Amino acid sequence: MQTPEPQSFDRVLSSMCTEPHPAARDAAERFLATNPGDPGTYEAVADLEERAVGLLATVAEHPSPTEASGYVAGGGTEANLQAVRSARNRHPDADVNVVAPESVHFSVYKAAEVLDVDLRTVPTDDDHRADLAAVEAAVDEATALVVGVAGTTEYGRVDPIPELGRIAHDAGALLHVDAAWGGFLLPFTDHDWSFADAPVDTLTIDPHKCGRGVVPGGGLLARDPAAMDALAVETPYLESRSQATLNGTRSGAGVAGAVAAIEALWPDGYREAAERAAADADWLAGELTDRGYDVVEPDLPIVAFDISDSTFEALRADGWRLSRTGAGEARVVHMPHVTRESLRAFLTDLDRIRT
Known part of the structure; x- marks a missing residue:
């Protein structure tokens, strides 16, 4: 029996774990x-x-x-x-x-x-x-x-x-x-x-x-x-x-x-990752705001935003691993595996689903 491969992190946006060094x-x-x-x-x-x-x-x-x-x-x-x-x-x-x-x-x-x-x-x-x-x-x-x-x-x-x-x-x-x-x-x-x-x-x-x-x-x-x-x-x-x-x-x-x-x-590698995550969170928050979403302003790099149930489920059907806050917002956790490239791909799918 062939051993299965572990899940790719490419579309994982909700996890607080990541690829190990x-x-x-x-x-x-x-x-x-x-x-x-x-x-x-x-x-x-x-x-x-x-x-x-x-x-x-x-x-x-x-x-x-x-x-x-x-x-x-x-x-x-x-x-x-x-x-x-x-x-x-x-x-x-x-x-x-x-x-x-x-x-x-x-x-x-x-x-x-x-x-x-x-x-x-x-x-x-x-x-x-x-x-x-x-x-x-x-x-x-x-x-x-x-x-x-x-x-x-x-x-x-x-x-x-x-x-x-x-x-x-x-x-x-x-x-x-x-x-x-x-x-x-x-x-x-x-x-x-x-x-x-x-x-x-x-x-x-x-x-x-x-x-x-x-x-x-x-x-x-x-x-x-x-x-x-x-x-x-x-x-x-x-x-x-x-x-x-x-x-x-x-x-x-x-x-x-x-x-x-x-x-x-420690410390330079973590500093670089933290600064990149913060910049990407701010960028994503701005992109979502420009599209008319209500966004919770990020502090540490988590972006939460209002999203309809149908859009949320359509994104998950496309393979995006998203979760919701207790209040219902979608949340994107900017872990080291979440890159600007993957965020652009996420927004592309989001725009397609909305239209």
């Missing part, structure tokens, strides 16, 4: 059989994971990147769940809540359900960012964690992270920043989002998204080792005696791919 692909293949879940046995990949955490911490401006705590997770969902779990475990109360804007990634809803935590979502403002007054009204003495998003999945918005940190810490809570998608774009903007910009306690950043690592390859970082200590369980039958990760066995491919991609691209 060639160096990441090669490194992942070399470490496919290693298990960073047992660092006592698999010492080479354990050392590599320390390098990965240090590199991710450098991107996220951790005050001591070489001493940062964290690990390479399966993705943003796992990292966000672990951030909630760590905050819950560190809070003195048994029944706690988490406060997050309604724009928070659906993984936080999963985390709240799995961990039996009360999730309090609050409205966003007119620009799709967390409403600070609503956050402040929602926190109380049982709040373990406030979540801010640095690169929302629908509109690419960045919440006011320093202000969320102040609210969280004033309430005795911790601050988690979900920069799963935005983390490799934000260093080249003027947004405040990182460990250096705000009192961030934990942060999600995914090398398998704009970092151009391989799937799976997420990242969880912590300012204080206590955040990881709160996750640790004993592992008496392994060579290593405790484990803070969610999955036991993990793929060394994600670890190796993350290191290879970041070492190949």
Whole structure:
């Protein structure tokens, strides 16, 4: 039986994953059989994971990147769940809540359900960012964690992270920043989002998204080792005696791919990609506006625009992989594989369908 070929990225406009960097692909293949879940046995990949955490911490401006705590997770969902779990475990109360804007990634809803935590979502403002007054009204003495998003999945918005940190810490809570998608774009903007910009306690950043690592390859970082200590369980039958990760066995491919991609691209390669994506997003927004579409002005490079159901389905029938926001707009995520050439082809098909 012939092995099928993987799907081409040529017409994929909605995904936050992309083609891995060639160096990441090669490194992942070399470490496919290693298990960073047992660092006592698999010492080479354990050392590599320390390098990965240090590199991710450098991107996220951790005050001591070489001493940062964290690990390479399966993705943003796992990292966000672990951030909630760590905050819950560190809070003195048994029944706690988490406060997050309604724009928070659906993984936080999963985390709240799995961990039996009360999730309090609050409205966003007119620009799709967390409403600070609503956050402040929602926190109380049982709040373990406030979540801010640095690169929302629908509109690419960045919440006011320093202000969320102040609210969280004033309430005795911790601050988690979900920069799963935005983390490799934000260093080249003027947004405040990182460990250096705000009192961030934990942060999600995914090398398998704009970092151009391989799937799976997420990242969880912590300012204080206590955040990881709160996750640790004993592992008496392994060579290593405790484990803070969610999955036991993990793929060394994600670890190796993350290191290879970041070492190949940081910072200049990522800067070039971020600037190109921003320019293409602005260009597409202008082209769509000129055609009479209502467009949500891009910040980080996601373009959302109103589109009829019939046009949306016709584009999908032509092979364009599109998705919608919760409000119904089509969204185009400007990942490295989305080129100006592919956007021109998209507009050509859009014009043909409209006529």
